[in-house]
Amino acid sequence: MTQALFRVERRTGGVVWLTLDRPEIHNAFDDRLIAGLTGELELLGADDAVRVVVLTGAGRSFSAGADLNWMRRTASYGEAENLADARALARLMQTLNELPKPTAARVNGAALGGGTGLVACCDIVVASEQATFGTTEVRLGLIPSVIGPYVLAAIGPRHARRLMLTGERISAAEALRLGLVHEVVAPEQLDLTVERIIGELLKSGPDAIAAAKRLIGDLSGRPIEPSLIEETAQRIAALRATGEAREGVGAFLEKRAPAWLS
Numbered sequence: 001m002t003q004a005l006f007r008v009e010r011r012t013g014g015v016v017w018l019t020l021d022r023p024e025i026h027n028a029f030d031d032r033l034i035a036g037l038t039g040e041l042e043l044l045g046a047d048d049a050v051r052v053v054v055l056t057g058a059g060r061s062f063s064a065g066a067d068l069n070w071m072r073r074t075a076s077y078g079e080a081e082n083l084a085d086a087r088a089l090a091r092l093m094q095t096l097n098e099l100p101k102p103t104a105a106r107v108n109g110a111a112l113g114g115g116t117g118l119v120a121c122c123d124i125v126v127a128s129e130q131a132t133f134g135t136t137e138v139r140l141g142l143i144p145s146v147i148g149p150y151v152l153a154a155i156g157p158r159h160a161r162r163l164m165l166t167g168e169r170i171s172a173a174e175a176l177r178l179g180l181v182h183e184v185v186a187p188e189q190l191d192l193t194v195e196r197i198i199g200e201l202l203k204s205g206p207d208a209i210a211a212a213k214r215l216i217g218d219l220s221g222r223p224i225e226p227s228l229i230e231e232t233a234q235r236i237a238a239l240r241a242t243g244e245a246r247e248g249v250g251a252f253l254e255k256r257a258p259a260w261l262s
Helices: 031-045 068-074 079-097 114-121 148-166 172-178 187-202 206-219 226-240 243-253
Strands: 006-011 015-020 052-057 103-107 124-128 132-134 183-185
Touching: 006 031, 015 031, 031 079, 052 187, 068 079, 079 114, 103 114, 103 187, 114 132, 114 148, 124 172, 124 187, 132 172, 148 172, 172 183, 183 187, 206 226, 206 243, 226 243
Parallel strands: 015 052, 052 103, 103 124, 124 183
Antiparallel strands: 006 015
């Protein structure tokens, strides 16, 4: 079933490409895709052989949001069914956001609604000049509730006010200005740029990357006070005692590549 919804490609060096594969409907979401993608991400997160996860879309779009057929079905749902549906999407976003592997979004085209949510949950985002973004839910009488925390974390409440209230689409250049995207490149440069970023990620210790992701999430929004300062000291002290840290520092001092690059 999942093969009809997305493709999983394991490449050398522990790099996994997840490609949403419903180009005929612009890689739109439905309950099957949400469940399948969540399960796959959970497997990848627990797999020590996985170093980097790249998320992209087949065809002209990254993901155009909700599948119209799915929306028709949900129109007849009661409150309990709607809540279960929303919780499933929330779990997908949380799983991607908290994945203990670095994630890169390769945005090849439109990323709307939940597609913008996926982008906001990824660590690094590279977009084609042809990509567009938008929290378009209000135009359907809905709100970008489940994706809201991640979009706000990416662009801040001031910019979110405009995007979430108007539901307008923005260009890749505007998404870059707002902080949703890290790099915008010509379509023919998209893969080359993603590969360059993958190369940079593979230079770092896998456990250190996972710890750094936890650190960012745990520190975000907290005031700098004595308890936080102590917590950060304890974190680095604990990490220094690990085998990976000893290997990394030793490799640096000995002017050789660390073991995770071999």
